[in-house]
Amino acid sequence: MSYKAPVEQIEFILHHVVPFADVAATGLYEEATPETTAAILSEAGKLASNVLAPLNPNGDHTPARLENGRLRSSPGYAEGFRAIAEGGWIGLAANPEHGGMGLPQALNMAVSEMMAGACLALQLNPLLTQGQIEALEHHASDALKALYLPRLIAGEWSGTMNLTEPGAGSDVGALVTKAEPNGDGSYAITGQKIFITWGDSDVTENVCHLVLARLPDGAKGTRGISLFMVPKLIPDAAGRPGLANSLKVVSLEEKMGIHGSPTCVMSFEGATGWLVGEEHKGMAAMFTMMNCARLGVGMQGVGVAEAALQKAVGYAAERNQMGPIIRHPDMRRMLAVARAEVFAARAIGLACATAIDLERANGDAHHAARAAFLTPIAKAYGTDVGCRVADIGVQVHGGMGYVEETGAAQYLRDVRITPIYEGTNGIQAMDLVGRKLSDGGEAAMRLLDEVLDGAKSAQADHPELANHVWQAAETLREATQALLERGLPQRFAGAVPYLAAFARVLGAHFHLRAAQAGNAAQQALARIHITRVLPHFAGDLAEAMAALDDLEALPDAAMAGDFAA
């Protein structure tokens, strides 16, 4: 079964589950009418289903490779990228001043999900380019904006994020790449970066690297880091790519999946760069890029989950073992739970996107806090669902799932990167219980109030389901209050299961809304989530509240299996 972009489910969620109508009611996004929305989703869905999805096996079978130091992308990728660029999809949410369409992130994320579901390895390129556009819009000088944004938005050039170094992964502050003033306003960038996605490209005429580096007077740690634009080919004033910069791809990583996406070791050897934003304030600019990318990665998880699930359902409907296996209760359980989680993850992601849109349109602190709180949940839960559903997809296929030719295994191998990159899901969870609860729990409690109100309003039509959701939200509220009284290391020890519990409750909340607004099938799905997915929140919370002391009491040697001490 080939991938079919889930246009109708996305529209249902936008119009009935998350406050997209509020977004469209703002002055900033007044063009996002239901008609425009439908047209955009339909067009993007066609591109994803018809043009991008057929490319997905190509990247896996014929990985990107280096040839004499130059990147050769997988067959068809260049054409696929051009189709994305020419459709205007890269600039969907970008500022119209530089050629963007200025539409809401909610639409952009829905489109991203479909493209990622169709071909994750290729979609990474526009996703990172979009992140770079956002960072430049917020932090770059007018000159840099004028030079780079139109080309990035048009998809003539692509963008990368150069953050990680061999000695500095999650600990960005440890980076050692140097930036030295050239005296002409530019800087000489020297250092090595690893895990640079699409660090070179033959699908665009230039590759624009945003590089974190330390100026000579930069303090140690994250507060001494600045951000630089370091293009592969240095553009002249008219924007024509010219001289090759002093940078190169040293090698490509051999990875478990996303073989079509080149993961580069980059070497900058006195490469010419231009400061983006203020000196020593590089982390703030990078966070702009990363925040956008985090939600985008969450939607990647949703997209791959959707694609893997469609494939599994297709197989289960055709495969006969005493009747089609889709009729077997255990198969139905796997597929139905997967569908319930895909719905929940998509709704959480689009709820986060609408909060971002409402923050931008209204400039209010409430939506800013809501978006900030939902982002780590959308990233971690979306990517966890991506892995869980792709794993179910393999299991539904049985032995055929383990054989590469079916493609079920590719989804699992591809999506496995998503809980790691753009901040591991552990980092997301620590962000949630740390920074995102540093408001004393206000954003969390607001969300939980919304869940409780929702449950009350569903009481008449769906009393049993509404009660489950209400109870779960109350328990989560108590757990949140208990968590707030703990120190950070204590919170960190339970961060991942706490995030998981929160995602279950939010997912149940959105399912309850869907049950109220939707048909019998949507109601059946809500029941499945609330009776099969939600109940695990209690175990998650028990784990979240378990004592850090116990973890400290287990010696490192015992973790490795040596209990002799």
Added chain:
Amino acid sequence: MSYKAPVEQIEFILHHVVPFADVAATGLYEEATPETTAAILSEAGKLASNVLAPLNPNGDHTPARLENGRLRSSPGYAEGFRAIAEGGWIGLAANPEHGGMGLPQALNMAVSEMMAGACLALQLNPLLTQGQIEALEHHASDALKALYLPRLIAGEWSGTMNLTEPGAGSDVGALVTKAEPNGDGSYAITGQKIFITWGDSDVTENVCHLVLARLPDGAKGTRGISLFMVPKLIPDAAGRPGLANSLKVVSLEEKMGIHGSPTCVMSFEGATGWLVGEEHKGMAAMFTMMNCARLGVGMQGVGVAEAALQKAVGYAAERNQMGPIIRHPDMRRMLAVARAEVFAARAIGLACATAIDLERANGDAHHAARAAFLTPIAKAYGTDVGCRVADIGVQVHGGMGYVEETGAAQYLRDVRITPIYEGTNGIQAMDLVGRKLSDGGEAAMRLLDEVLDGAKSAQADHPELANHVWQAAETLREATQALLERGLPQRFAGAVPYLAAFARVLGAHFHLRAAQAGNAAQQALARIHITRVLPHFAGDLAEAMAALDDLEALPDAAMAGDFAA
């Protein structure tokens, strides 16, 4: 960090957690003294750590391949297999009459775990050979036994299991391979088999296929199936491999992992075979082989989990991000939970093995029922833990985990087959709630009584932990009774989460015993299991008891994402 066979943990479990002392007290296994046990585990551990573990990357980098129709195994595999054979490990539990050592399955399974942890793709060969030995011991004629068993036990020949056909996976009864009498006591076997592990081998001089096929008068379904020994080279009366049989490897599958284990499409073209057991009773003989292999596969999961966890702990201890990451609370949580689950899965597997040993030694129905009940749990939980811990291993490595060079991803790709083969974990769970509860729940209740008694006896020393375990066992008992009142389709819909809940409770039970018998580290680990792993049983049971009707109410189209209907 290279793999170190967990000899001490296995000895601790055998001597303090499962009734291995009872096994050694029987006449049949009186040789299994603590000294012999220690010597055997230590020798096997050395072989696993020093000889087999270094071969593990070879299979992944240089997969088994066909060359002019003949198999070429991965570099070093032949030497590795010879070392296993020459150590006498294949016949560890086999009947001494034909050259076996006649030692308990508990020891054999412990050794299997270590070899699988060291090199899963290679260990599959002796594992399947052992299954064949067991099937022949129970069902073959004396002549077949005399001809085949000594060579299989010595590792001169290897054994395969030919069950699956293109149209018959979990539905074995649909198979169409034919067996026709040749008139001389032999049969002509014709048909195609798929997913045949080590269907050819250049590490042994002959390959012995046990093939399920249907005689001309065989009924439809599983009751018309017979089992045949079909050797690659037909041995003369003295056991010298002679004429090539009419069978061949058509192709090898390209798989997600275990690249060193050739997965063959086999074609039997009037190949000469000999009946094993009675006509039309092939399924019974095959089940003997599969039951042994099921527990063995569960131990494969444990073995790979151990290896993946050791690697992850080693990385976490060395990797610095503001101090070694093993000190970070979220890392400790992942590693500690993984260690707790490895302990639980190993204890469950060895408890199952000791039940098999006590059944054989004593011939009593009680231990037979216990072994039968524990087998699907040991298989499914062991392999689920294998996948979960290998997944944690990747996550602990961060971006490095997704890069193949570290080996963390190989564990995940390799172990992913284990929940699928030898009966998917769904099949195991249905076996548990179907056949294994068909005694009215007697075996289940006996186990739960043991858990409750254990909790009572731990009450004085570990009151809090004992209470948790007692409560969980009581709740599980009630759920089991409720399940018994349901029809099979209803039970099947909740089978997988029910099995998961049972495994959590059993795991907690064995941890409680370990806490009573072990040191502070073992007690800390028990706390981690009982406060972090066990509590999820409630969610599992909620899912297990959720209504089948809800699954039926969700249309197939909606599972695929189409809610329009």
